[in-house]
Amino acid sequence: MTALSAGTGVDAAALPLAHAPLPASDVVSGSPTTATHTLGEIGGVEIGVWEMTPGAASDTEADEVFVVLSGHARIDFTDPALPSIEVGPGSLVRLAEGMRTVWTVTETLRKVYVA
Template structure:
């Protein structure tokens, strides 16, 4: 999407094709050779950020911040704090809390819209 005029800067393109893929730190990789890319869409003067995040096939662990996200495409298993993994796919809504320890096992490249707070 392109803004209708230069004065209107609230419409953003969510195409991540130009965002570079970044390898995940080896210490966090659980399986395969996953990488991620992020397109920052919004950042407030306060602690709120929104964007598009993608992860390629593979598995990696992370320590989360407060986040809500909507899975837009792909398929994965998500384990939170050593609980059994749950299957997530397009349409899944996920809530994460700061400090949650997660393992993302991506079966089909995952794309999500996220909103995080970093208080």
Template structure:
């Protein structure tokens, strides 16, 4: 990490619209703040506003800090509820669909 302490709940996360090709419903925006690396692993804060989006994942582990939603793994049909405290692993190449009901913020390691 570049800093000894970061307020992950209070940090400002600038947003941009999700590209239309990745948007299923609504007008969601996303933002990311890269916090640095820790033993070669990227650490950051990612945020998304309500809507439904598609993505192809990278290897990542994250914990939900705020918000609610569901991530659906397209190929397996598995779903995971997203709420504060949820710890989730994503594997590179997985196709996902994120249904976000309230602004969601996560701390990720990738």
């Protein structure tokens, strides 16, 4: 397992990830898979890499900030007051604990998250 500790670095874009299918109850369309690699914690806050293959899936969000490294997706919110977000390389997004979302990934999406 690759860890990120003080004075070290990791190539988050090239980090090998082991994918698994999503629970059928979360899949909206397609056959998306996801992978997560936790790199470590700072002050009790988790840092990691997450990836999803094309398809659509619903999720209940954690309190997090992330930066997209590669791929493209649209994030729709079940709260009608929130507009959809289109994300791609370089996108910086803040999500709050408990938000209900649907992720529609059109090109395998990889992000670095802090949650």
